Amino acid sequence: MSKDERLVKQITPKSEDFSRWYAEIVQKAELADYTPMKGMMVIRPYGYAIWENIQRLMDDRIKATGHVNAYFPLFIPESFLKKEAEHVEGFTPEVAWVTAGGNEELEERLAVRPTSEAIIGYLYSKWIKSWRDLPILYNQWANIVRWEKVTRPFLRTTEFLWQEGHTCHETAQEAEEETLKILAMYKEFCETELAIPVIAGRKTLREKFAGAQMTYAIEALMSDGKALQMGTSHNLGQHFSKAFDIKFEDRNQTLQYVWQTSWGTTTRMVGAVIMAHGDDSGLRLPPRVAPVQVVLIPIAFGNWKETVLPAVLAAQETLKKAGLRVLVDAREEFTPGWKFAEHEMRGVPLRIEIGPRDVKAGQAVFVRRDIKAKEPVPLGELAVRAAAVLDEIQASLYAAALKFQDDNTRVAETYADFKDILENRRGFVKSPWCGGGECEDKIKAETMATIRVIPPDCEGPAAEGRTCISCGREAKAIAYFARAY
RNA sequence: CGGGGAGUGGCGCAGCCUGGUUAGCGCGCUUGCCUUGGGAGCAAGAGGUCGUCGGUUCAAAUCCGACCUCCCCGACCA
Numbered sequence: 300m301s302k303d304e305r306l307v308k309q310i311t312p313k314s315e316d317f318s319r320w321y322a323e324i325v326q327k328a329e330l331a332d333y334t335p336m337k338g339m340m341v342i343r344p345y346g347y348a349i350w351e352n353i354q355r356l357m358d359d360r361i362k363a364t365g366h367v368n369a370y371f372p373l374f375i376p377e378s379f380l381k382k383e384a385e386h387v388e389g390f391t392p393e394v395a396w397v398t399a400g401g402n403e404e405l406e407e408r409l410a411v412r413p414t415s416e417a418i419i420g421y422l423y424s425k426w427i428k429s430w431r432d433l434p435i436l437y438n439q440w441a442n443i444v445r446w447e448k449v450t451r452p453f454l455r456t457t458e459f460l461w462q463e464g465h466t467c468h469e470t471a472q473e474a475e476e477e478t479l480k481i482l483a484m485y486k487e488f489c490e491t492e493l494a495i496p497v498i499a500g501r502k503t504l505r506e507k508f509a510g511a512q513m514t515y516a517i518e519a520l521m522s523d524g525k526a527l528q529m530g531t532s533h534n535l536g537q538h539f540s541k542a543f544d545i546k547f548e549d550r551n552q553t554l555q556y557v558w559q560t561s562w563g564t565t566t567r568m569v570g571a572v573i574m575a576h577g578d579d580s581g582l583r584l585p586p587r588v589a590p591v592q593v594v595l596i597p598i599a600f601g602n603w604k605e606t607v608l609p610a611v612l613a614a615q616e617t618l619k620k621a622g623l624r625v626l627v628d629a630r631e632e633f634t635p636g637w638k639f640a641e642h643e644m645r646g647v648p649l650r651i652e653i654g655p656r657d658v659k660a661g662q663a664v665f666v667r668r669d670i671k672a673k674e675p676v677p678l679g680e681l682a683v684r685a686a687a688v689l690d691e692i693q694a695s696l697y698a699a700a701l702k703f704q705d706d707n708t709r710v711a712e713t714y715a716d717f718k719d720i721l722e723n724r725r726g727f728v729k730s731p732w733c734g735g736g737e738c739e740d741k742i743k744a745e746t747m748a749t750i751r752v753i754p755p756d757c758e759g760p761a762a763e764g765r766t767c768i769s770c771g772r773e774a775k776a777i778a779y780f781a782r783a784y
Numbered sequence: 785c786g787g788g789g790a791g792u793g794g795c796g797c798a799g800c801c802u803g804g805u806u807a808g809c810g811c812g813c814u815u816g817c818c819u820u821g822g823g824a825g826c827a828a829g830a831g832g833u834c835g836u837c838g839g840u841u842c843a844a845a846u847c848c849g850a851c852c853u854c855c856c857c858g859a860c861c862a
């Protein structure tokens with residue numbers, strides 16, 4: 300779209316400057332705002348409503364798979380955090396500490412939770428005695444603090460909201476099954492609800508969670524060609540159960556450490572929705588998570604309050620009864636054109652215009668946000684057609700994102716090709732890798748790309764006869780590389 | 785955390801270099817009239833401790849220092 304044809308004029312076009320577009324859309328669409336503290340954002344009602352939809356849809360899935368919600372303390376004693384060596388090493392650089400209560404200096408300082416494995420581990424050791432207590436399938440919705448150096452609204456903030464699952468199992472196999480079940484659930488969630496295709500697989504040792512035995516993740520491609528981690532699922536093995544002494548008497552009357560998992564998704568998902576679907580005019584929200592799915596705009600002429608408005612209010616009732624999230628924008632201080640641009644920027648999936656001509660014709664005009672197509676719809680078919688159009692939009696956003704991912708996933712067999720792709724095209728690059736951390740480091744230093752994920756079908760056999768793009772040794776896997784957020 | 789840029793009514797900016805009336809402009813906002821199918825028009829209004837703290841000076845938005853926040857580019861992370 301050329302700049303002159305743009306109907307939304309208050310934001311920098313995405314195609315012109317992606318970073319600026321992102322920062323502006325977050326503020327102008329009233330998703331979030333900055334505060335006087337670095338990295339601390341306020342999530343405003345319109346942004347929070349997206350998160351609430353994500354939360355509800357995710358919570359339904361978590362509960363449907365047998366998990367229950369609980370709430371653990373915000374603070375974690377330093378000694379607890381230190382029990383698992385790798386865990387403390389990974390997290391201490393970004394922990395915020397409470398050192399005093401009122402005027403009293405604390406005997407032991409308290410960490411503001413950067414994640415809850417430590418405090419939950421302590422409690423699990425109290426609660427678990429027998430194999431009959433297992434599995435433990437807990438989830439918590441909470442806020443987290445990590446003292447980040449570089450912050451961006453939704454993508455990386457000092458405080459963020461998330462859900463963290465923490466489970467305990469009798470066997471290693473059960474824990475692995477849980478880890479993969481959640482990974483699959485996350486993938487399905489992103490694709491179904493957020494209309495964002497993701498690549499699921501394992502992380503490398505360099506990229507795994509501090510304290511985990513194995514980390515799995517889902518990775519998505521944003522529309523600027525950079526990858527974004529959208530969720531992680533960790534098989535913790537017995538690392539924490541040994542550190543926190545979480546033992547149970549098994550079916551053979553022997554004491555054993557439990558096998559654990561933990562997994563999480565965050566408010567970062569809101570950022571992903573913005574970056575994966577947005578266009579030059581602003582947000583394009585997937586209907587499943589859009590706070591407003593349909594905006595009804597009366598076209599006011601003459602005695603419109605007697606003619607047009609009743610039709611608009613009737614349409615609102617019809618659509619509400621059909622279970623849709625509807626907003627009537629009957630403000631008199633703005634012209635229809637102004638409202639069109641405003642709701643486009645805010646990403647409302649479907650706009651319905653009703654004017655005098657429409658009332659006479661017994662119809663309404665539908666305008667899809669994703670492709671900006673207009674369609675007259677008889678008033679009698681509003682609800683059915685609106686629901687159908689919203690489904691079409693959800694599907695078409697997903698299809699577009701999937702096409703983008705396909706178009707931007709390339710294979711490089713040589714380091715020269717690899718560097719060329721990252722330099723000129725970005726996106727995912729699938730390349731053979733020897734499995735060595737040194738090659739990972741070297742590639743990262745030279746190209747800023749990291750191994751985002753290794754899907755199961757890219758392991759061992761898939762790499763047979765191929766050589767590592769970095770060292771030339773025999774490849775152990777085909778890895779997805781990308782520059783990432 | 786290093787390099788670069790920025791902070792002036794809600795938003796976008798000018799003024800600063802070369803200190804000195806009442807700190808301007810566009811948009812937005814309020815009120816009234818009039819309008820409304822892609823960001824209407826006229827008229828009258830309201831709104832600013834110039835990011836914060838300190839220094840220089842008779843006098844600071846302007847000069848100096850420190851700090852805070854944001855943006856961009858690099859080292860660490862959901």
